[in-house]
Amino acid sequence: MKQLFKLLALVLAPLVIALSAQAAEKPSEIRVANPGVGVGNRPVVGGSAWSLLNLNSALESEFKSDGVPVRWNFLRGAGPAVNETYANGLTDFSLLGDLPSIIGRAGGLKTRILASGPKSNLYIAVPADSPIQSVKDLKGKRFAVFKGTCLQLSAARILEANGLSERDTRAINMDNATTKAALATKDVDAAIGGPDLLAQRDQGIVRIIYSTKGDPRYTCNSTIIGSDDFIRKYPEITKRVVRQYVLAAKWLADQEKDLSAAYRVWSRSGVPFAAFKEDWAGESVRDRDSPLVDAYVIARYKTSIADAKRLGLIRTTFDFEPWVDRSFLDQVLREEKLEGFWKPRTLP
Template identity: 55%
Template sequence: MRRALILVQILVAAILTLTAHGARAEAPSVIRVAFAGVGIGNRPFVGGSSLSVVHARGLLEEEFKKDNIKIEWSFFKGAGPAVNEAYANRLLDFALQGDLPSSIGRAGGLKTKLLAGVSTMQHTYLAVPADSSIASLADLKGKKVALFKGTNLQLAVNKILAGSGLSERDLRILNMDSATAKAALATRDIDAAFGGYDLLTLQDQGVAKIVYSTKNDSPAYLRHAHLIVTEDFANKYPDITRRVVKVVVQAAHWIAQNEANPAPIYQLWSKSGVPYSNFKADQTGDSLKVRASPLFDEYLISRYKAAVADAKRFGLIRNTFDVDSWIDLRFLNAALKELNLEGYWPEFDANGKVKHPGRS
């Protein structure tokens, strides 16, 4: 009888040990997160998104501290294409990436899933030297123009040019990252540069002037960025994935709560080296709550479907793929429910019209 009891105790202890090992196996030792970009002067910080808030405030570190899971942040000067390369080499789990590079990666065979919006409806700017005679998109024909290829900027610019009856072939396109393009503008080695809100700094300095922006053009030209994850990570660690998405949603909620007084947001983002005033100018006239919304509503889904189709049309990808199966809303829906934020953000239909106004 005593021997049988001892055997039972040994068996129970073995089962508990195996269960504990199994539980630990379901959590990684490190979560690797990347930004498809880098701050001014290669600072390890990129502003302008809910993931920027997560990074700056150490929210992922706080969430996973009790699990002894480390957070490893990476910043890629090579932007979206560099993120794709890192994914191909199995060096990343999550990333902030734009619509075009992630589409290129997926079309090329990278097994990824889109989880949530982090910075949508981004604007594109065209800057020229302060004394340039270029005054419109039409004036770019035959000019030396900087464009960061492989990024979501390239797809937006292709659409913008097409709207004016132009294509990349009508311009002398030079592939330059943001820092290189700004330096080339300052030295007048190029005639113009397409870019984001950081080009506003050159205008403030009197070095360049903005002659075009999507603020005054079709919403179809806006750019979008999201939180993306590898299928392997999401399948192996579904609860960890849910918690990462939850933290991103919390950051988006913080941005929305500060929309009426956005100074704390711009101050945080200015750690990137981009001036506070640039973020303020870029966001003026737009809703911070909407642009930081994590939702993949009908509008954003339609924009990603259009991005894939347009990328194929412009020869940026060879094959299209099913966007609906690429977007995985399980983790976002679970996070929204857990945080009682269902129905909080406005929802838009495929045409960009308000379908649900959201709540405060």
């Protein structure tokens, strides 16, 4: 009998090892963080190919047959809150704006840039009956800026282009929901934000005095990043996540002539169809939401790293290129026959 058990052990050992190895190739779950929430704190956002992954349950469908659940975490604290989840080992993938991702990298967070995210237009709004007419008029005014996010870096650049600095204003740190409430109650004189401010304008609450549309020097830029630990453990899973993002970006680009389908889906965030339509009007979809980490992204991030250091937002600078891992994106583009679908962008 002992000989039989020994024989069975020898026969079954390779199978046990193989099954263990197979199990190790799959995580127990995939944790995805999003920097921000929808209107009314709803766990959904719009306005990008990234948001379509959640709205269309693309990742859930991709990993359903593997028995791997996908858990989304929408964080009202935006980029700084996403960094905290990475620091505590609670996030595997996220979209993240330039400034918070740079702060995280400079602070030692082990992440990799896997693809480019969208570049987002920004707007500066004032109460509808405010006498403020231009950015130059913000001197000494209460200016709401969500600090630690890409809004802070863009706001600093916009102010500088108009002969001001953040110190010339009474800058107040507010998240997006609080900002809109403060504009409505006139507890701030001005605020910087996204297309949800267009909805407030249409309600007669605010006026828009500035827009970044047409000038990519001042837009928010973002990338898709992942935990270095997760990527090393699960490279195939990582490639499948990148694939779904690329396919979402491809679908969005294919709607270039009529983005109505995207606007309808995105409006589930609480930002109206009309606001997204105005925000995207006149934009090249392929350029605005290209996944390529191209010359444009490289130049913008190098400038952002230098600006973050100059403005005292990080203590030390670092090289951008070692942060980028194009291997998964390159594989997906090749396998999906999408090489050349997006043209590399450069700064205008």
